[in-house]
Amino acid sequence: MEAREVLEQVKAGKISIEDAEKYFKKQPFEDLGYAKLDTHREIRSGFPEVIYCSGKPDEYLANIYVRLFEQNGEAFGTRASAHQYEVVKEVLPEVTYDTVSHILKAEKPDKKRYGKIAVCTAGTADIPVAEEAAQTAEYFGANVERVYDVGVSGLHRLISRLDVIQEANCVVAVAGMEGALASVLGGLVSRPVIAVPTSVGYGASMHGLSALLTMINSCANGIAVVNIDNGYGAGYIATQINRLGCGEHRKEEKQERDQ
Template sequence: MKGKEGLKDILKKVKDNEISIDDAVVKLKMEPFSDIGYAKIDNHRSIRQGVSEVIYGEKKTAEQILGIVNSMRENGSENILITRIDENKYKKLKDSIDIVYYDKAKMGIAYKNKDIDKVGKIVIAAAGTSDIDICEEAYITASTLGSNVERLYDVGVAGLHRLLDNLDVLMSARVIIVVAGMEGALASVVGGLVDCPVIAVPTSVGYGANFGGLSALLSMLNSCASGVSVVNIDNGFGAGYLANMINKMEGINE
């Protein structure tokens, strides 16, 4: 099955009682990928998971990214997220495709749909200004996927009053992303204040004994606050993606 024509063929067979609805669901979930040589693009991930495939751009050339985006676009994808790309790659891409670039997040969105409906509320809390790039990666990810997102920057534990002054914002969230380097203590503090899931993102920000974010990672993994989960070091995208999934859960939105 390929693209929209394959989808129409399945729907026609259901209409003509040639296959059952359950069989059609199975076929839709098993729609094949597009093989363009250096990449195999999952054409129907949005039906299985609700979101199209995301392109990790750091080790890909601009030409490879362009080929993947074009293949996805042919199959009807929009709001195509491209993570970890620098400005040079963006400049090479912008002449060939419709793309918006966010320099702090180092992310691009190809064929952005500005009319997407947004639901719920995610709060992103950054311990320090040095963590903002990772926060922006989480923000662009979650907001592009359809979540309302509010940012609280520079509210780390070194000046706890800054965080406590925003308790109303934190307590109105469906899910909170906490981004912190150094010793990563902010995640435990926030986790002890709220009744929603907290996703902790350790960053590589810190001095020598920070070990490139390992100290924050271990602190967050050992959080004494219940309801705190942890993603990998500097993984703002992963946190934003997961937060969006939680925010959109049916039980929460009722």
């Protein structure tokens, strides 16, 4: 339960001041021995803790997932395997798994979303990383417009969707090979571009290093670069930018809650 929700329930007389006091007296993390769950992260940063699933033993992952779900009413995991999905589903039947992005999530129903983020890929092979970015942004409350397979080898495909891309508060450019898509978009939009190099490409692409170097050395302005295949990081930053871009909507929502 979020701090605001606790305070609203006190205001509405649904819980006592004593019960609310117990909530706020909790230490800012829950120590499981093998993990320390950052239960106050959303209070500090506006985003709850996310689970990096890859490499976690089954029992640890299941317990962490359930504890975070109980804390927040939802939980989000990245880089999960199909096996890990089955493990978590045993203890949390409502969890869903996307085989493209490898995201494991249990989400609150009827979640409100604001603004717009455009997630673009150079090719179809870049979509798994792009979906990690897009679904991260959607989970954190952003509307996402997907513009896939618009790389520089057929620039007319990108131009045909340019009006949609230019309306977004932030643009995520996901590309492997030589990674030129970010530079092209940087010269066509007035909003920040987050470049995501992918490990897609032949031998000399060096598992995404060539795309990373191209993006870092772009002559276009307004481009920031995350690590190779880091769709989650791009989706997170894009959400922060989107929240700034639609600040008025969030103020209106706060006023509605306060009435």
